[in-house]
Amino acid sequence: MNYYSPDDSHLKRRSQRFVRRMFIMRQLGTMLCFFPILSVLMERDRGLAFSALLFVNAFLWPWLAYQRALRAEDSTATERHNLTLDAAFGGIWVALMALSPLPSFVIMAVLASDRYAAGGAAQLIAAMQAFLCAFVLVWLVDGAGVDLAFSTRTVWLSLPLATCYMLVLSVTSYNLTWQLRKRNRELERIALMDPGLGIPNRRLFERRLESEFLSTRRGDSAGYLLLIDLDYFKSVNDTWGHEAGDFLLAEISSLLRNHVGLQDIPARFGGDELGVIVHHASDESVVALAQRLQEKIAQVRLPASAEFRCSVSIGIASAAHAESIRHWLRHADEALYEVKRAGRNGVRLWQPSLAGAA
Numbered sequence: 146m147n148y149y150s151p152d153d154s155h156l157k158r159r160s161q162r163f164v165r166r167m168f169i170m171r172q173l174g175t176m177l178c179f180f181p182i183l184s185v186l187m188e189r190d191r192g193l194a195f196s197a198l199l200f201v202n203a204f205l206w207p208w209l210a211y212q213r214a215l216r217a218e219d220s221t222a223t224e225r226h227n228l229t230l231d232a233a234f235g236g237i238w239v240a241l242m243a244l245s246p247l248p249s250f251v252i253m254a255v256l257a258s259d260r261y262a263a264g265g266a267a268q269l270i271a272a273m274q275a276f277l278c279a280f281v282l283v284w285l286v287d288g289a290g291v292d293l294a295f296s297t298r299t300v301w302l303s304l305p306l307a308t309c310y311m312l313v314l315s316v317t318s319y320n321l322t323w324q325l326r327k328r329n330r331e332l333e334r335i336a337l338m339d340p341g342l343g344i345p346n347r348r349l350f351e352r353r354l355e356s357e358f359l360s361t362r363r364g365d366s367a368g369y370l371l372l373i374d375l376d377y378f379k380s381v382n383d384t385w386g387h388e389a390g391d392f393l394l395a396e397i398s399s400l401l402r403n404h405v406g407l408q409d410i411p412a413r414f415g416g417d418e419l420g421v422i423v424h425h426a427s428d429e430s431v432v433a434l435a436q437r438l439q440e441k442i443a444q445v446r447l448p449a450s451a452e453f454r455c456s457v458s459i460g461i462a463s464a465a466h467a468e469s470i471r472h473w474l475r476h477a478d479e480a481l482y483e484v485k486r487a488g489r490n491g492v493r494l495w496q497p498s499l500a501g502a503a
């Protein structure tokens with residue numbers, strides 16, 4: 146089962162948003178088309194019946210299409226069908242205008258860009274087919290007239306359609322892109338943060354590790370890596386339960402967030418192991434920072450036990466001594482191993498003499 150696929154209610158909400166957006170665009174489009182088409186129909190003396198039909202298409206059809214899509218089992222598919230019907234109606238009006246060039250081309254441009262924005266190439270092709278079928282049919286039945294003259298009034302009445310509609314379409318498309326970008330950023334944040342601890346996860350940590358390593362290599366900073374491992378954490382779980390273990394990890398993470406420098410990055414390295422990338426430090430200052438963290442962590446208490454004392458082992462390595470990120474990580478691990486080996490609850494800075502310790 147794919148746990149990440151959207152559920153039915155989510156899909157329904159998304160469909161309804163699409164239908165509402167299309168309703169607004171359709172209302173605006175048909176209203177702006179109404180005036181230039183009416184102008185041409187009047188110039189060609191098409192009679193009241195066509196004007197009435199145009200009125201229905203411009204002002205009633207958007208409501209009918211909206212209700213039809215909203216009530217449908219599959220709103221998105223019905224709305225796509227509505228979009229194709231719009232194109233067919235467009236073809237009918239272009240035929241009845243005897244291809245009057247200005248309104249016809251503006252209507253075709255609006256239909257094409259709108260269909261493409263709503264449903265990509267598939268929607269555009271379906272719309273073009275519907276447009277051409279309706280156009281050819283009505284045009285032939287209507288006597289295949291071609292009237293290339295148009296009045297100044299028709300020109301003026303076509304301008305709002307050519308300008309306003311395109312502007313609204315661009316704004317709508319931009320807003321959608323912006324929302325998508327915002328959602329992507331949120332998804333990326335979720336993918337790179339540890340949900341329980343509110344600090345970066347190992348994936349983000351490794352990315353930052355790389356940029357810190359390169360920055361140290363360039364001489365822009367002096368990066369250090371702290372690997373922090375909780376001592377006897379298994380016994381915390383065994384004695385006070387997994388929830389107490391989670392609580393402890395969360396307390397220590399929030400403590401790291403609050404006590405490392407603004408440019409330093411705390412993260413969950415995995416399991417009960419945490420890490421901090423220190424952006425710029427010296428051997429003395431980084432050891433002092435690790436000891437301060439150790440003291441703070443020792444003050445953390447479990448709600449279930451006042452006697453409980455927490456201790457951590459911290460291995461430190463400088464990026465300057467490493468040839469690669471892998472080496473840097475290994476050095477920190479070797480330093481941590483040394484602390485564990487020496488009885489835990491300590492801080493150790495990697496030195497070349499420790500190479501191969503772990």
Ligand SMILES: Nc1nc2c(ncn2[C@@H]2O[C@H](COP(=O)(O)OP(=O)(O)OP(=O)(O)O)[C@@H](O)[C@H]2O)c(=O)[nH]1
Nearest residue numbers: 374375376377378379380382387388390391416417
């Ligand atoms: N509560 C809780 N426990 C976790 C989590 N992740 C890992 N653990 C537990 O952390 C324990 C780590 O155990 P070990 O690697 O043996 O380490 P330790 O008991 O701390 O022993 P030393 O590191 O040698 O001092 C395991 O029992 C894991 O189940 C977590 O997110 N929450």
